Amino acid sequence: MNRLNPPAPVATTSLFVLFLGAAGMALAQGTDDQWEISSKMEMPGVPMSMPAQVMRVCVAKNAKDDDFIPKQGDCRVVDSKRVGNKLTYKMTCTTPEPSTVEGETQFAAAAYDGKMRMTMTKSNQSMQMTYSGKRVGACTASK
Numbered sequence: 001m002n003r004l005n006p007p008a009p010v011a012t013t014s015l016f017v018l019f020l021g022a023a024g025m026a027l028a029q030g031t032d033d034q035w036e037i038s039s040k041m042e043m044p045g046v047p048m049s050m051p052a053q054v055m056r057v058c059v060a061k062n063a064k065d066d067d068f069i070p071k072q073g074d075c076r077v078v079d080s081k082r083v084g085n086k087l088t089y090k091m092t093c094t095t096p097e098p099s100t101v102e103g104e105t106q107f108a109a110a111a112y113d114g115k116m117r118m119t120m121t122k123s124n125q126s127m128q129m130t131y132s133g134k135r136v137g138a139c140t141a142s143k
Contacts, residue, residue, distance in 0.1 A: 030140030032060050039070070039131040058139035068105055068112065070131065075101065097122055110135040 040052045059067060065087050066077050075093040082088075085108065091101040103116030111134040119126045 030058070030138050032058055032139050032141040033063075033135050034058050034137045034139035035133045036136045037131060037133040039129055041127055041129045043125070043127045056136070058141045060141040065105075068107075068133075069103070070116070070129075071101075075099075093118075
């Protein structure tokens with residue numbers, strides 16, 4: 001990390017929070033699954049600790065494993081593999097800076113836990129995020 005130009009934690013945090021919005025917002029009733037997702041982001045070398053973010057999303061009953069990967073609009077999954085209850089994945093992103101992401105998710109009956117590491121190629125900065133989700137009810141997923 002360049003000590004003269006430290007990363008902007010708020011802007012970078014906003015980028016990471018966008019990753020969590022991919023599944024869509026939840027509605028109160030329906031036949032799909034409403035998940036409460038908690039995430040915590042850390043950046044090596046940044047002394048301030050960001051508080052955990054909690055949000056609810058609605059995921060269709062017929063969701064694929066890749067639907068549980070937190071991602072931003074221009075990020076695309078380039079590799080994913082599930083063995084038993086563990087999903088590992090890799091993504092590439094182009095904005096706001098070219099980045100690579102590696103992560104894994106462990107699934108249980110009505111919950112999951114995961115972690116990911118994003119590395120920005122130009123600035124060589126990285127951040128890690130841990131996340132967990134638990135099914136909290138029913139909803140209707142947007143199409």
